[in-house]
Amino acid sequence: MRELFVEIASSLRNNKLRTALTGFAVSWGIFLLIALLGAGNGLMHSFMGNMEDFVSRTISVEGWRTSKPYNGFKEGRFIQLDQEDLNYTQGSKWQGVIDNISTRTSSSSAVLSLNGKTVNGWLSGAMPEHQEQFKIKMAAGRFLNQEDLRERRKVMVISGSQAKELVPGDWTTLTGQWIKVGALAYQVVGIYHTDERDFRRSCYIPYSTYKGIYDRTDNIETISFSVNGPVTLEEHRAFEDEYTRGIKRLHDIAPDDNNGLWVRNGYTDNLEMTKASSILRIALWILGLLTLVSGIVGVSNIMLITVKERTHEFGVRKAIGAKPGDILKLIIAESIFITAIFGYVGLLLGMIACQVMDKTVGQQAVDIGFDKIQMLVNPTVGLDVAMEATLLLIVAGTLAGIIPAWKAARVKPIEALRAE
Numbered sequence: 001m002r003e004l005f006v007e008i009a010s011s012l013r014n015n016k017l018r019t020a021l022t023g024f025a026v027s028w029g030i031f032l033l034i035a036l037l038g039a040g041n042g043l044m045h046s047f048m049g050n051m052e053d054f055v056s057r058t059i060s061v062e063g064w065r066t067s068k069p070y071n072g073f074k075e076g077r078f079i080q081l082d083q084e085d086l087n088y089t090q091g092s093k094w095q096g097v098i099d100n101i102s103t104r105t106s107s108s109s110a111v112l113s114l115n116g117k118t119v120n121g122w123l124s125g126a127m128p129e130h131q132e133q134f135k136i137k138m139a140a141g142r143f144l145n146q147e148d149l150r151e152r153r154k155v156m157v158i159s160g161s162q163a164k165e166l167v168p169g170d171w172t173t174l175t176g177q178w179i180k181v182g183a184l185a186y187q188v189v190g191i192y193h194t195d196e197r198d199f200r201r202s203c204y205i206p207y208s209t210y211k212g213i214y215d216r217t218d219n220i221e222t223i224s225f226s227v228n229g230p231v232t233l234e235e236h237r238a239f240e241d242e243y244t245r246g247i248k249r250l251h252d253i254a255p256d257d258n259n260g261l262w263v264r265n266g267y268t269d270n271l272e273m274t275k276a277s278s279i280l281r282i283a284l285w286i287l288g289l290l291t292l293v294s295g296i297v298g299v300s301n302i303m304l305i306t307v308k309e310r311t312h313e314f315g316v317r318k319a320i321g322a323k324p325g326d327i328l329k330l331i332i333a334e335s336i337f338i339t340a341i342f343g344y345v346g347l348l349l350g351m352i353a354c355q356v357m358d359k360t361v362g363q364q365a366v367d368i369g370f371d372k373i374q375m376l377v378n379p380t381v382g383l384d385v386a387m388e389a390t391l392l393l394i395v396a397g398t399l400a401g402i403i404p405a406w407k408a409a410r411v412k413p414i415e416a417l418r419a420e
Helices: 002-014 016-052 083-090 129-133 146-151 160-166 207-213 233-250 266-309 311-319 324-359 383-410 413-418
Strands: 059-063 098-114 117-126 138-141 155-159 178-181 184-192 202-206 222-227 261-265 365-367 372-374
Touching: 016 266, 016 324, 016 383, 059 233, 059 266, 083 098, 083 222, 083 233, 098 129, 098 160, 098 202, 098 207, 117 160, 117 207, 129 222, 146 207, 155 160, 160 184, 202 207, 233 261, 233 266, 261 266, 266 383, 311 324, 324 383
Parallel strands: 117 202, 155 184
Antiparallel strands: 059 222, 059 261, 098 117, 098 178, 098 222, 138 184, 155 202, 178 184, 365 372
16 A cells, blocks of 8 residues: 555656646636535525515415406405404414414504604504514514503504604614604604615504504504415415405405405415525536536546556556556546545635635625615535535546546557557
């Protein structure tokens, strides 16, 4: 074994350029694979992390304008949800399937005032479940609770952008204070996180308070709920079709009219997002493996050139007693040695590149109009994946050296000695 390593070391020293070219092809292939997978993972983490703030596992239903005439009604009729729709949603038909039901309704814009400062907002009656269903993050205080709802308290949760306008300094001190909304006063119990460019600016008060003061009708703007049972995309779509058919019957909406109701299904959004992320991950692996293949092809080509250049040397070895197996073992061992050493060099450089991306591009944010998102989040590759990729390259490099090694082992000594 020692003699084999001595021969390999001697061969590499005597052919520095060839060794450097082979090593570069191997290192470059594994480096690009690790860097590409790291960047891809960073994009996936950013995508999934940011989407979690917007996509919830909630189904929301609102009335919309019909697009087809039906049962004596013309198209363009606006559908207003009401208590009958809520009763249908809470009915025995959906017991065990639909839960966490909440409703919401809104008024026109309202003016909030405190100590001579004013800010516009949108008064919205909501239930405590609204926070979890729509991923509302609190910056200070709390969201509405069941006691607020039961006692019809005059409490309010406003946005961070509104709080900063009313109290330019330490705006979190606004919690606990009373602000005027028209002729009434509400106590601010919480401030939810928003960007300064937030376009909703909703001010949440208990749903019961809103209905008792501003709207004594049965009208409901939004019905939201979660579901149990459906798992696949097809099952969720089947549930959605069956549920909306019942709502359509209550409002005389054509069964095939898709515009009479506006339905946002967070479950199907999540399933579609997961499917898209899986496709993107597969695409990244395909690109990475193609990059790796280019390195393997480079190793194979260089090994072919190596065998041709050393034909005379192999002839001398066979003339003095070397067996074909010895020639085969030498070339394969040399291929494994070069691929392993330079493969791990590429692995190390790739991991360093991932860390550099994390400290540079990973700290930057992209403005998407109403918020900022990080470009890359944790753009790294697991050590197990990196090691497996490197081992794959070593095995592939070994296989790449078998064909030229086999040709070298079969050459006749007299023909090899004639080669220049």
